[in-house]
Amino acid sequence: MTRHRTLLTSLFLASFSFIGLALPLTAHHASGPFYDSDKPIEIEGVVTRFVFRNPHAALFLDVTDESGATAEWQVELGAPVMLRRVGWTPDLLPVGMVVRVAGPSARAEGAKGLLGRKLTRADGSPVLEGGRTQVGQQRLECQE
Numbered sequence: 001m002t003r004h005r006t007l008l009t010s011l012f013l014a015s016f017s018f019i020g021l022a023l024p025l026t027a028h029h030a031s032g033p034f035y036d037s038d039k040p041i042e043i044e045g046v047v048t049r050f051v052f053r054n055p056h057a058a059l060f061l062d063v064t065d066e067s068g069a070t071a072e073w074q075v076e077l078g079a080p081v082m083l084r085r086v087g088w089t090p091d092l093l094p095v096g097m098v099v100r101v102a103g104p105s106a107r108a109e110g111a112k113g114l115l116g117r118k119l120t121r122a123d124g125s126p127v128l129e130g131g132r133t134q135v136g137q138q139r140l141e142c143q144e
Contacts, residue, residue, distance in 0.1 A: 034076075034106065034107060034108075034115070035076075035103070035104040035105065035106060035107060035113075035114065035115040036104050036105055036106075036107050037104040038104075039104060039105045040102065040103060040104050040105070041102070041103070041104075041105045041114055042100060042101070042102040042118075043061065043063050043073055043100070043101055043102075043114070044063065044098065044099070044100045044101075044122060045061030045062050045063035045064070045073060045098070045099065045101075046061060046062045046096060046097070046098055047059065047060070047061060047093050047094065047095055047096060047097045047098075047099060048060045048061065048062050048072065048095060049095070050090065050092070050093040050094075050095075052080050052083070052088075052089075052090035053080060054079060054080060054081075055079060056076050056077060056078065056079055057076075057077040057078065057079070057080050057083055057088075058074055058075065058076055058077065059074070059075040059077060059093060059099075059101070059116065059119075060072055060073070060074055060075075061073045061075065061099065061101070063112075071112050072112065073112040073113060073114070074112065074113040075101050075103075075113070075114055075115075075116040075119075076113065076114070076115050076116060077116045077119075086128070087128050088128065092127065092128060093127065097121075098121070098122040099119060099120065099121060099122065099127065100118075100119070100120050100121070100122060100124070101114065101116050101118070101119050102114075102116075102117060102118040102119075103115045103116050103117035103118065104117070
């Protein structure tokens with residue numbers, strides 16, 4: 001009976017450990033539910049904030065539309081660890097810098113957001129010389 005109890009306890013602990021290790025794997029998400037790759041957009045705006053922290057870096061821009069109205073847009077970027085590997089730093093995009101960003105637009109009705117796949121200075125020159133990083137399964141290009 002003791003042997004049976006020991007076996008059951010071992011199986012329970014092994015199962016519990018496996019579930020505990022598997023849960024973090026499900027924490028990351030695909031971009032498809034949030035961004036519509038059939039509706040790519042390109043915006044140009046002034047950097048108001050660059051948040052360089054997990055799980056994804058975020059860039060906030062003041063974008064002026066055709067009518068002259070300004071609205072804040074949010075750009076989702078890659079994970080900071082991936083961005084650092086290609087030379088990005090928290091001070092790469094200072095407040096006041098004008099940038100162009102292209103990528104799929106947010107699916108939520110009325111949302112002012114996109115998944116940043118291509119990022120350049122206003123004149124089209126690279127923000128960072130060379131380098132690429134993955135954003136989900138898409139590349140964020142820094143115009144090589």
